[in-house]
Amino acid sequence: KNEVEQSPQNLTAQEGEFITINCSYSVGISALHWLQQHPGGGIVSLFMLSSGKKKHGRLIATINIQEKHSSLHITASHPRDSAVYICAVKLGGSGSRLTFGEGTQLTVNP
Amino acid sequence: EPEVTQTPSHQVTQMGQEVILRCVPISNHLYFYWYRQILGQKVEFLVSFYNNEISEKSEIFDDQFSVERPDGSNFTLKIRSTKLEDSAMYFCAIRTSESYEQYFGPGTRLTVT
Numbered sequence: 001k002n003e004v005e006q007s008p009q010n011l012t013a014q015e016g017e018f019i020t021i022n023c024s025y026s027v028g029i030s031a032l033h034w035l036q037q038h039p040g041g042g043i044v045s046l047f048m049l050s051s052g053k054k055k056h057g058r059l060i061a062t063i064n065i066q067e068k069h070s071s072l073h074i075t076a077s078h079p080r081d082s083a084v085y086i087c088a089v090k091l092g093g094s095g096s097r098l099t100f101g102e103g104t105q106l107t108v109n110p
Numbered sequence: 111e112p113e114v115t116q117t118p119s120h121q122v123t124q125m126g127q128e129v130i131l132r133c134v135p136i137s138n139h140l141y142f143y144w145y146r147q148i149l150g151q152k153v154e155f156l157v158s159f160y161n162n163e164i165s166e167k168s169e170i171f172d173d174q175f176s177v178e179r180p181d182g183s184n185f186t187l188k189i190r191s192t193k194l195e196d197s198a199m200y201f202c203a204i205r206t207s208e209s210y211e212q213y214f215g216p217g218t219r220l221t222v223t
Contacts, residue, residue, distance in 0.1 A: 030210070031211075041216075043217070048211040086153065097143070098153075100152045101152065
């Protein structure tokens, strides 16, 4: 079983729709990252959070430590949001490596 | 956001050849990481490097791999004798001691033929 599970694997939306991508993890963590991977392969850090909620523009990330679950929301989606969104966790304990989910391929159609 | 550059952006090499991938942080960060992503698969951790030594490595990081920071600036990943299965995108990441947030370079696409 993967330590980090994302859903859905693929998501297609119409421009303007509200998007939710989910991430569940099975072990204790000290931080969770949401990353965006563009078609060319580059990875951009969107959020790092360990509790509560963070907002940046049209992006909102939440985390529930007790339920071991995080969500990434995109409001008023746009075709330029099309990318792979990756959840990655820093496991609790020593070490700072990230453990990654499989990613969610988001396609926003005009 | 701190800038990280990686060179080359794409490297094609023959099986058995040595390759060196380079990571150059624009600002003075202390923690360095190498990750790889085989085409169609998830990103995997290879190694972390702090204070001029390896602090953590994965089972993937065997004797064929090595890392160093030869001039106090560049951070390099060397693969001694490449195999076909080393073909992947290799990402460098950096962070400071103040935060666990990691910032990724644009990646080097390695193709082993």
